[in-house]
Ligand SMILES: NC(=O)C1=CN([C@@H]2O[C@H](COP(=O)(O)OP(=O)(O)OC[C@H]3O[C@@H](n4cnc5c(N)ncnc54)[C@H](O)[C@@H]3O)[C@@H](O)[C@H]2O)[C@@H](O)CC1
């Protein structure tokens with residue numbers, strides 16, 4: 001499990017820890033870790049060109065002391081001093097080790113660029129000359145390593161307003177910052193390396209959590225000796241229409257592959273024919289009227305993929321939501337409840353799985369605003385609607401109604417293709433039917449689905465059906481502890 005924190009949380013913990021240590025200890029620990037990662041990236045250090053972008057705060061101090069360590073090992077280290085002031089002791093240390101102060105024109109010739117412009121002390125968009133230096137680093141051929149946080153990325157939220165450093169690696173001090181895990185910030189951070197500076201015992205409850213293999217393995221339901229198909233969880237799927245038959249096939253496929261004891265599919269004749277052809281395992285009800293009265297007992301429903309948004313779809317949604325079991329609402333189901341919020345008034349749990357555009361329809365926010373501040377918006381929507389919300393995207397976020405939030409780090413850009421969302425609804429729905437809470441079903445579903453996407457893609461394009469096929473392999477990888485695809489920043 002990775003736990004991440006806001007800048008204020010980190011600052012509080014650092015304050016407590018710093019009071020117990022000789023002055024400068026934490027910065028030396030940070031610099032040592034930073035220099036080690038840089039040396040690793042450089043391969044051999046002697047003679048290599050390193051340019052430090054040094055801001056006016058302690059983030060610049062970290063860069064200067066790391067530069068000192070690299071200079072001692074024979075690197076040619078130059079510092080671009082960007083601020084109105086500079087960490088004096090750090091600069092002295094660098095110069096004594098043979099480093100120099102250089103102009104921004106040297107950025108282009110560097111093998112490695114260390115971004116120490118701003119860290120958790122930043123506020124708002126980068127000012128000049130920082131913004132210009134960030135752009136120069138991005139345009140340069142050398143590897144860019146961000147100190148603590150890529151400058152221009154808000155450490156607490158992942159927001160990026162204006163220019164920001166695009167790092168190959170971010171070396172973060174003491175604990176992960178939320179903005180390194182949440183897009184757009186996560187995209188700028190590249191691979192994230194955590195340096196232990198002894199902060200662990202002093203951090204409060206995390207702002208956001210990213211599950212790992214071991215957490216998901218612990219949460220995933222496993223059939224016991226006494227399990228039969230009913231006890232393993234029966235999922236109802238209300239999806240597909242005469243126009244959109246594929247969504248039904250993919251949702252049912254995802255559910256079957258994710259361990260539902262049984263899937264009851266309820267739909268019109270056209271999607272029924274397709275579901276039957278693909279999944280003889282599914283138990284079918286052809287719906288003559290928009291009601292689930294004739295469908296047998298289920299433990300959870302998936303509602304919405306390819307359902308359409310007309311009157312008939314609305315009435316079917318109302319019938320599903322009138323049941324007393326958890327309901328996952330996706331795609332057209334989201335459009336229906338966005339127009340008729342009353343449908344969400346129910347006592348059994350609800351899990352919504354929108355992308356940013358669908359969330360915009362639900363809450364009335366602008367899509368661009370949601371994309372810019374994804375965590376804030378998913379949390380607000382969950383609190384306002386009193387449900388669990390999974391916001392799809394390059395980093396998928398999950399928020400519960402009382403403010404808890406998780407981020408999924410297994411996603412892959414190959415998953416951005418039609419139909420993968422339908423598979424996800426089936427996977428998460430199957431987990432709901434097996435008794436997981438909405439929050440756990442969403443997080444485990446996203447995790448397994450992301451991993452299945454990586455396995456299916458393996459560096460090449462995939463079709464949504466391939467993701468469903470790869471779900472058992474993903475579950476196997478999780479439960480056997482294989483490290484495949486677990487590293488942050490590998491996307
Ligand atoms: N406090 C500690 O004990 C430790 C701090 N560490 C480092 O210190 C950093 C925090 O240092 P600081 O609190 O000094 O803050 P930063 O160095 O992150 O930034 C503060 C400085 O940046 C300027 N600034 C803020 N926003 C700006 C913007 N948008 N454009 C241009 N300039 C801007 C401010 O005027 C201020 O001078 C951490 O990110 C980490 O790198 C580490 O050394 C670990 C230990």
Ligand SMILES: [K+]
Pocket residue numbers: 059115116117118119146147148149150151
């Ligand atoms: K930085």
